[in-house]
Amino acid sequence: MKHLLGTSNDIDTLATxxxxxxxxxxKSMKKLLLFTMSILLxxxxxxxxxxxxxxxxxxxxxxxxxxxxxxxxxxxQRQNPSPYAILDKKTKMLYVLDEKAQRLATLKVxxxxxxxxxxxxxxxxxxxxxxxxxxxxxxxxxxxxxxLFFTTETPPLTKGMVLYVVPETTAHRFRIRNRHxxxxxxxxxxxxxxxNYTPRNxxxxxxxxxxxxxxxxxxxxxxxxxxxxxxxxxxxxxENDEYNLLAEFAYGVxxxxxxxxxxxxxxxxxxxxxxxxxxxxxxxxxxxxxxxxTQIKDIPELITKHYGIEKExxxxxxxxAIATLGKSAEFLIQIRNRADQHPGITEETLQNYxxxxxxxRRSEIINKTATPYFSIKGNLIREAIKGFHIEERF
Numbered sequence: 001m002k003h004l005l006g007t008s009n010d011i012d013t014l015a016t017x018x019x020x021x022x023x024x025x026x027k028s029m030k031k032l033l034l035f036t037m038s039i040l041l042x043x044x045x046x047x048x049x050x051x052x053x054x055x056x057x058x059x060x061x062x063x064x065x066x067x068x069x070x071x072x073x074x075x076x077q078r079q080n081p082s083p084y085a086i087l088d089k090k091t092k093m094l095y096v097l098d099e100k101a102q103r104l105a106t107l108k109v110x111x112x113x114x115x116x117x118x119x120x121x122x123x124x125x126x127x128x129x130x131x132x133x134x135x136x137x138x139x140x141x142x143x144x145x146x147x148l149f150f151t152t153e154t155p156p157l158t159k160g161m162v163l164y165v166v167p168e169t170t171a172h173r174f175r176i177r178n179r180h181x182x183x184x185x186x187x188x189x190x191x192x193x194x195x196n197y198t199p200r201n202x203x204x205x206x207x208x209x210x211x212x213x214x215x216x217x218x219x220x221x222x223x224x225x226x227x228x229x230x231x232x233x234x235x236x237x238x239e240n241d242e243y244n245l246l247a248e249f250a251y252g253v254x255x256x257x258x259x260x261x262x263x264x265x266x267x268x269x270x271x272x273x274x275x276x277x278x279x280x281x282x283x284x285x286x287x288x289x290x291x292x293x294t295q296i297k298d299i300p301e302l303i304t305k306h307y308g309i310e311k312e313x314x315x316x317x318x319x320x321a322i323a324t325l326g327k328s329a330e331f332l333i334q335i336r337n338r339a340d341q342h343p344g345i346t347e348e349t350l351q352n353y354x355x356x357x358x359x360x361r362r363s364e365i366i367n368k369t370a371t372p373y374f375s376i377k378g379n380l381i382r383e384a385i386k387g388f389h390i391e392e393r394f
Contacts, residue, residue, distance in 0.1 A: 058244075058390070061176045062348060072174040073164050076181040077101055083161050087111065087149060089122060089168040096155050104156050109149040115167045116194045117141065120148040122167035123183040123196030127157055137163050140183070141196045165196075175347070178203065178240045188339040188347045204230045205240050205392045209247060212387035217261050217293070217317050218254075222388070224321035225250060232322070235302050236329040244390055246332060249351050250324040251388045252381035253294050253358060261293040261317075270315065287311075292320045300326040331357045341366050355381060 064075045070086070077084055081099040088095075089111050096105040112120040117139060125137035125148065134147045135157065148165060157163075164174070172195065173186045182198035184190065191197065209226040211218050225247045233243050258266035269276050273286040282288050290297045292314025303309050303326040313319045331354045339345040342365045345353050352372040356364055359377075364370040372378040 065175045065348060069164075069166050069174045072176060072181060074101060076176060083158065085127070085155075085157060085161060085163045086166060087163060088166045089115070090166070092149075094149065094151070094155060096157060107151060107153050107155055109151040111149045112147075113168070115169055115172055117146065117196045118194070120146050120165075121196050122165040122172055124181065124198060125163040125165060125196070127159055127161045127163050129159060130157075139196045140198055177201070178205075184347075186346075188336040188345065188350065190336075200237075201239055202233065202237065203240060204233055207244070207393075208391040210389045210391070211251070212389075213260065215260070220317040221254070221293075221321045222251065224318035225325060228322055228325070231306075232325055232329070235306055236326065238329060242332065245351055246325055246328040247390075248385045248388055249328050249354055249381070250294070250321060252385040253324065253328075253355065255380040255384035256355075256377035257295045258293045266293065266295075291315075292323070293317070294320060294324040294327075296320075296323055296327055299323055300330055302326060327358070328354065335365075338362070338365050342368050342370055344370070344372075352378060352382075 064071055073084075073086065077097070078101055081101075083096075083098050083104075085097065086095040087093075087109070092109055092111050094105075094107050094109045095103065098104055115122045117123070124140040125146070126140075128136045128138055128145055130136070133150050133152055135149055135151070136145050136147050138144070139146055148163070167173070171186050172183065175182050175184065178201045180198075180201065182201075184197045185192070207226060207229055209222045211222045213219070229243055229247070232238070233240070238246070254260045269289070270291070273289050273291075274284050276289050277284060277286045280288060288297070289311075291311045294314075296311070296314060299309055299311055300323065303323050307319070307322055309319045309323055314323060332350065334357055335345065335350055335354050342353070345365070349372075353365065353370060355372070355375070355378055356362065356370050361370075
């Protein structure tokens with residue numbers, strides 16, 4: 001069986017392009033990488049994915065996204081074979097590869113300084129042609145033409161070939177998202193016009209959500225998350241992978257909040273809401289009470305607008321699921337905006353920090369004291385998510 005990254009010699013060659021070769025390319029790492037990536041060969045290219053296949057894809061997507069730009073590019077191209085080229089702006093080297101990821105040419109070229117789009121910046125391009133030794137390509141972001149590099153040689157490049165320009169700095173990176181390769185900021189996704197960042201992808205993939213829990217409440221809650229996926233993605237302008245992440249969180253938050261609606265404290269509060277409001281000093285005004293199995297204090301405006309759901313409706317698992325997903329979508333935006341306030345927040349760790357916003361504990365992010373992996377409630381969410389399964393058709 002041929003590994004996704006070829007032979008060990010191939011890996012050693014690619015290591016010269018790595019941002020952190022000492023970390024990524026130790027002997028033990030190479031063995032682990034070869035073993036793990038070889039599992040990908042068993043993934044079906046198309047057709048309906050089983051639950052196990054999707055979870056394997058999701059896990060390996062997260063894993064490959066931590067290993068550096070070249071691994072992400074190689075992984076994606078081997079899953080989607082076609083000739084391609086890599087331009088490393090730091091080393092000013094151009095690599096041309098065939099559809100089997102075999103090296104066709106390697107040459108030194110002249111590039112423009114900087115990762116900005118106007119400077120022939122990093123990202124994903126489609127080759128257009130050459131004029132006077134300058135090679136032009138169409139940027140993924142705005143489909144505009146840009147000169148990327150100069151050479152007097154004639155590399156085996158063809159019109160329409162994908163060209164990956166590896167960033168000059170560590171401020172940007174390639175990722176696998178929504179089954180495609182993307183390029184964006186190193187920490188969290190951003191919309192910066194000066195860079196060739198991949199446009200957002202709103203394609204909805206056919207999805208089935210299931211839970212290990214057999215009680216009727218949990219089943220109805222999960223079914224609502226599945227059924228409303230297309231509509232909620234449209235309302236909140238979510239990508240497919242974003243929705244799946246939020247669905248996991250909306251399910252997992254049931255555990256610490258009310259133990260999936262089974263908590264006696266929750267049931268008591270729902271039966272006698274006036275006692276809660278009196279204890280809060282609000283008299284008989286219960287409008288400030290948290291309601292429903294996920295203890296929502298305010299219904300998102302977009303949910304009220306499109307679904308007409310009010311706080312009094314949150315006893316219903318379907319309506320609670322919809323409202324919780326909407327609330328989670330709002331927190332997703334907020335946590336990305338706060339990424340610069342806590343060094344632990346990245347696109348890959350967003351879900352772990354969202355609960356701090358959910359509980360109104362923003363100060364712990366601002367003060368950099370948030371430690372989600374040592375949080376009892378955070379661990380309850382992660383443990384609950386293990387019982388939430390995703391099956392998708394691509």
